[in-house]
Amino acid sequence: MIDPTTSAKATSQLVDTLPQDRAQLHDLLPFTIGDQVFAVFADQIETTAEARPAARLPRASPAVVGVVCVRGHMITVLDAAAILTGSATDWSPTLPFVLILRGNEQLAVVAASCRDTGTISAEDIEPAPDAGESNPAPALGTVVYAGERMIILDPTRLFRRAVQRRERRRRRF
Numbered sequence: 370m371i372d373p374t375t376s377a378k379a380t381s382q383l384v385d386t387l388p389q390d391r392a393q394l395h396d397l398l399p400f401t402i403g404d405q406v407f408a409v410f411a412d413q414i415e416t417t418a419e420a421r422p423a424a425r426l427p428r429a430s431p432a433v434v435g436v437v438c439v440r441g442h443m444i445t446v447l448d449a450a451a452i453l454t455g456s457a458t459d460w461s462p463t464l465p466f467v468l469i470l471r472g473n474e475q476l477a478v479v480a481a482s483c484r485d486t487g488t489i490s491a492e493d494i495e496p497a498p499d500a501g502e503s504n505p506a507p508a509l510g511t512v513v514y515a516g517e518r519m520i521i522l523d524p525t526r527l528f529r530r531a532v533q534r535r536e537r538r539r540r541r542f
Contacts, residue, residue: 393491397512399519400468400480402450402458408512408519409478411486415469416440422463431457432531434479437467444469444477449522452507452530470524478527487514494521506530 396411416439423435423446432451436443446467451457466480489512496510507526512519 394488395491396486396488397514397519397521398468398486399484399514399517400466400478401482401484402448402480405450406517406519407449407478407480408514408521409468409470409524410521413471413524415471417483418467418469420463420465421467423460430531431455434460434464437464437477439467439469439477442475444475445528446477446479447527447531449478449507449520449527452527453520470527472524474528476524476528478522478524489514 397408398411398414398417399406399408401407418437418439421437421439423437425435426433429435432448434446434448436445438444444467446464448458448460460479464479466483467477468480468483469477493514494510494512497506497508505526507523507530509521509523512521
């Protein structure tokens, strides 16, 4: 019979001997919009959906594609290319792929195509230049994977950048 205290001691000694500076690995889900390749960390994606009809929103930013219904929830869909470049893509009424992001914001990112998940090292990410902006860029950086340069997105910054300088609708009495 194995003594649990001896087993715990052996495990803690093993953990102490592991190198602390080892590279942290991340799983990425790459997707394309036009000729650009983007990626989001796999742990930031709740699920993906294919061929979803989108309802357009009047007077929305070009980066807001519309809303889709996924599992009974209305999800706001953003266009990452429009957020980064300012030029909107003309999406068909049925979106090819929607990547639903984790969190309470009920956001998603539209994609023309999705690729298989890949694993990268944190050391391989080239950080995006961030000149101390009050509204930082939604790109964390870039990485070269399978011979392609991918822009890694930060979902927490996407919505803020998509609706920046837009006044929210107010009730007028």
